[in-house]
Amino acid sequence: MSDRIEQQLAFLREAEMLKSVTRATPIHDASRPENSAEHSWSLALYALTLADQAEPGVDITRVIKMLLLHDLVEIDVGDVPIHSQEGSAHGSAEIAAQEAAAAERIFGLLPEDQRAEFHALWAEFEAAETPSARFAKSLDRAQPVLLNHQSGGGSWIDYDVHWDQLQSRVGDKIALGAPGLWPVIRARISAWFEARGLI
Amino acid sequence: MSDRIEQQLAFLREAEMLKSVTRATPIHDASRPENSAEHSWSLALYALTLADQAEPGVDITRVIKMLLLHDLVEIDVGDVPIHSQEGSAHGSAEIAAQEAAAAERIFGLLPEDQRAEFHALWAEFEAAETPSARFAKSLDRAQPVLLNHQSGGGSWIDYDVHWDQLQSRVGDKIALGAPGLWPVIRARISAWFEARGLI
Ligand SMILES: [Ca+2]
Numbered sequence: 001m002s003d004r005i006e007q008q009l010a011f012l013r014e015a016e017m018l019k020s021v022t023r024a025t026p027i028h029d030a031s032r033p034e035n036s037a038e039h040s041w042s043l044a045l046y047a048l049t050l051a052d053q054a055e056p057g058v059d060i061t062r063v064i065k066m067l068l069l070h071d072l073v074e075i076d077v078g079d080v081p082i083h084s085q086e087g088s089a090h091g092s093a094e095i096a097a098q099e100a101a102a103a104e105r106i107f108g109l110l111p112e113d114q115r116a117e118f119h120a121l122w123a124e125f126e127a128a129e130t131p132s133a134r135f136a137k138s139l140d141r142a143q144p145v146l147l148n149h150q151s152g153g154g155s156w157i158d159y160d161v162h163w164d165q166l167q168s169r170v171g172d173k174i175a176l177g178a179p180g181l182w183p184v185i186r187a188r189i190s191a192w193f194e195a196r197g198l199i
Numbered sequence: 200m201s202d203r204i205e206q207q208l209a210f211l212r213e214a215e216m217l218k219s220v221t222r223a224t225p226i227h228d229a230s231r232p233e234n235s236a237e238h239s240w241s242l243a244l245y246a247l248t249l250a251d252q253a254e255p256g257v258d259i260t261r262v263i264k265m266l267l268l269h270d271l272v273e274i275d276v277g278d279v280p281i282h283s284q285e286g287s288a289h290g291s292a293e294i295a296a297q298e299a300a301a302a303e304r305i306f307g308l309l310p311e312d313q314r315a316e317f318h319a320l321w322a323e324f325e326a327a328e329t330p331s332a333r334f335a336k337s338l339d340r341a342q343p344v345l346l347n348h349q350s351g352g353g354s355w356i357d358y359d360v361h362w363d364q365l366q367s368r369v370g371d372k373i374a375l376g377a378p379g380l381w382p383v384i385r386a387r388i389s390a391w392f393e394a395r396g397l398i
């Protein structure tokens with residue numbers, strides 16, 4: 001038991017590093033970049049609050065667990081912004097291999113049973129095949145959109161994002177796991193793109 | 200349904216502000232103060248990871264929900280550091296009244312059923328009477344201790360904290376909800392206090 005708790009505390013100590021991983025999205029008042037730890041908190045709160053947007057078969061507790069864990073690999077790899085390199089870097093085979101190695105290392109700090117459980121939750125999220133993982137992925141796409149809108153444009157400005165890019169990189173993916181959510185977000189944000197001639 | 204999701208999104212938009220509430224505890228490398236949003240993520244991860252430290256009757260999903268929500272009142276009130284004013288400000292009647300008003304306002308943004316549910320989770324956490332709330336409170340005390348230790352002293356230095364103060368303000372409270380956790384933490388941190396003649 002003593003070894004077990006020491007392993008758990010070693011994992012939690014390592015996880016603290018996620019607070020130093022910065023993202024392309026600024027926080028609400030554009031005062032600084034969001035970090036991946038507070039982003040993960042936002043997503044868990046999204047899952048709790050928007051649970052009635054989930055499709056049948058979604059287990060919200062499982063979604064929350066995935067979202068708490070999903071970005072830990074960024075401690076080694078960093079966040080790969082969705083709009084960087086014209087959208088090509090995100091999800092590349094090279095990044096995927098680095099993230100897989102990071103998952104081995106970081107979840108490897110845990111006792112064996114939890115190592116397997118947490119690694120499986122992360123892999124399920126990445127594969128985006130189960131209803132729960134698809135819903136989690138949709139929230140991971142939705143929150144940065146609403147946060148960019150809240151801060152006045154955020155990473156849309158930095159990466160010169162046009163409406164059709166937002167639709168294909170983000171909107172279509174939100175719609176996959178949360179079909180009722182994307183139309184509401186679209187209605188809210190399209191004026192921002194229209195006003196700038198980006199639609 | 201359309202009103203419902205608009206209310207949910209208004210709540211989530213407001214919640215973003217928690218990222219600007221700073222705490223007395225610095226992050227792992229002492230580079231900046233921790234904020235209450237990323238702190239809430241840490242605590243949810245603590246609950247997930249240290250679930251086997253919970254007493255019988257604890258519902259870990261409920262604990263995670265409480266921890267995701269417990270600090271939202273700080274958007275209006277700010278964080279009251281546990282070691283500030285010789286430990287007297289934290290939990291004062293005045294602060295409690297301000298937090299109650301903040302809970303009314305912030306959870307009041309939600310649809311009625313969720314307003315009641317989230318408010319009840321927050322109130323349960325504050326009352327610290329159920330096994331789940333006691334475990335959640337213990338984690339809320341434990342994480343800053345381990346984070347201070349990780350960063351080299353943190354708010355213990357700023358508030359000139361001696362061992363007997365840490366024991367009464369923090370240790371006794373961790374032991375209430377997670378009796379197996381406090382001895383492990385104590386063994387880990389006592390050398391820091393001994394080396395500085397604070398024990
Ligand atoms: Ca990410």
